Amino acid sequence: MTLPLKGLDAPLRALRLLAVDHPHLPAPAVSVSTIYPDRLELSFHDGLDAFETWRDALRIAPDRVEHSVHAGGRTQVLTAEVDYAGARLCLNGYAKIPVPVEERSRAEVAS
Numbered sequence: 001m002t003l004p005l006k007g008l009d010a011p012l013r014a015l016r017l018l019a020v021d022h023p024h025l026p027a028p029a030v031s032v033s034t035i036y037p038d039r040l041e042l043s044f045h046d047g048l049d050a051f052e053t054w055r056d057a058l059r060i061a062p063d064r065v066e067h068s069v070h071a072g073g074r075t076q077v078l079t080a081e082v083d084y085a086g087a088r089l090c091l092n093g094y095a096k097i098p099v100p101v102e103e104r105s106r107a108e109v110a111s
Contacts, residue, residue: 051093
């Protein structure tokens with residue numbers, strides 16, 4: 001059975017409240033899915049500053065943030081989750097990890 005739009009009430013309500021309460025914060029990439037109908041994902045792909053701004057605004061403690069590295073060590077990822085207005089709010093922040101100069105030099109020589 002297909003989920004009706006009403007089934008996404010929680011994340012859509014949370015998004016509406018975030019837009020009203022924090023209109024000055026950086027705009028995220030927003031994801032709402034019928035697969036996880038209670039989840040609202042806010043993602044930031046241009047570094048971690050916007051992630052930290054939102055984390056602070058939502059009063060998520062720094063020790064609740066998880067850190068991982070993806071893409072063969074080239075992307076740093078921060079994630080945090082909090083309950084907000086009846087939805088599970090997931091923050092995701094992505095930042096490129098600079099390639100050390102010595103590795104760039106070796107790669108250039110190998111080319």
